Amino acid sequence: MKYPLTGLLLACAISTASAADFPDxxxxxxxxxxxxxxxxxxxxxxxxxxxxxxxxxxxxxxxxxxxxxxxxxxxxxxxxxxxxxxxxxxxxxxxxxxxxxxxxxxxxxxxxxxxxxxxxPHIIAVNSKQPFKSLQELVDFAKKNPNVLNYATSGNGSVPHIGVELFKQRTGIELVHVPYKGAGPAVQDVLAGNVQMTVATPPSVGGFIATGQLRALAVASKTRIPLLPDVPTTAEAGFPDFELDxxxxxxxxxxxxxxxxxxxxxxxxxxxxxxxxxxxxxxxxxxxxxxxxxxxxxxxxxxxxxxxxxxxxxxxxxx
Structure with a gap:
């Protein structure tokens, strides 16, 4: 009987030592x-x-x-x-x-x-050739023209997709979802004018906003971000109940x-x-x-x- 007990005690000691030495x-x-x-x-x-x-x-x-x-x-x-x-x-x-x-x-x-x-945070952006200068202008247009505006995302079930669905529920607008395999292809089609708007993280759209190819309408976060200090938050744009981080x-x-x-x-x-x-x-x-x-x-x-x-x-x- 001594050997099993000794083995058990030894195993416990080794286990305790391993936990204490983490990570080794x-x-x-x-x-x-x-x-x-x-x-x-x-x-x-x-x-x-x-x-x-x-x-x-x-x-x-x-x-x-x-x-x-x-x-x-x-x-x-x-x-x-x-x-x-x-x-x-x-x-x-x-x-x-x-x-x-x-x-x-x-x-x-x-x-x-x-x-x-x-x-x-996520940025709501449109092709700079679109007429919308603010998020409110885009919403007003969408209310009068349901399912006319398309929005590109990085894929079905992505954060942007689900976020825009929430925005639609909150504002009562209707937009057409165009999913892509990644943010890169989605943004490229907005740049090409094939889709009017996108919702994406700053690394995906920041450079194009800086060059004027995209226009940022709002950052869906509590505060403005250092990368785009002139872009208003969704609250500042008139939609305080919508954030997408x-x-x-x-x-x-x-x-x-x-x-x-x-x-x-x-x-x-x-x-x-x-x-x-x-x-x-x-x-x-x-x-x-x-x-x-x-x-x-x-x-x-x-x-x-x-x-x-x-x-x-x-x-x-x-x-």
């Missing part, structure tokens, strides 16, 4: 999109400094596909030891559970929040030890407080918005309650 090897951030997108850029910007703060290499690994579901499923099933993390995107995390009939993961049951990283946050598999989560959270907090990291994030059009695991959990639950009814009312589905 590389940590991987799993990104659910291809390289170059906001999720990928944010992950790669924070990785070097996060590596320094953790004392271990931080690897960024892209696992794109199925609107984030491939990466989410992979991390949900990973060993819950803190070494495999998900770079979660707001609408993947909140919207996929209602846009897909069947998922292999649950946003609340299968993940443990680590920290909120950044938010990215996307967030990026880190999640670990459920059952990850609290001690590992605490270590990761503290390292993320220090990383986001670094001026170099903050400036680098601003250059890609996102803003630091650190949240603790508890705050992030509350945000996820709040967003689920807010966005899922919008998605259902709009009848948006992906499969």
């Amino acid at each position: 090897r590389a940590v991987t951030i799993t990104v659910p999109v291809p390289p170059a997108g906001i999720l990928d850029q944010v992950s790669r910007i924070i990785a070097p400094t996060l590596s320094t703060n953790l004392g271990q290499t931080v690897i960024v690994e892209n696992r794109p596909g199925a609107s984030g579901n491939i990466a989410a499923t992979y991390v949900a099933r990973a060993k819950p030891d803190g070494y495999t993390l998900l770079a979660g995107y707001s609408m993947f995390h909140v919207g996929n559970p209602v846009m897909y009939r069947k998922l292999d993961w649950d946003p609340l049951k299968d993940f443990k929040p680590v920290a909120m990283l950044v938010v990215s 996307a967030w990026v946050a880190l999640f670990a598999p459920a059952n990850t030890p609290d001690s590992a989560i605490a270590t990761l959270t503290e390292a993320v907090k220090k990383t986001l407080a670094t001026e170099r990291v903050q400036q680098s994030l601003l250059t890609v059009g996102v803003q630091v918005r650190y949240m603790t695991p508890e705050q992030l959990d509350q945000q996820v639950r709040k967003d689920i309650d807010y966005w899922q009814p919008v998605i259902r009312k709009a009848g948006i589905s992906i499969d």
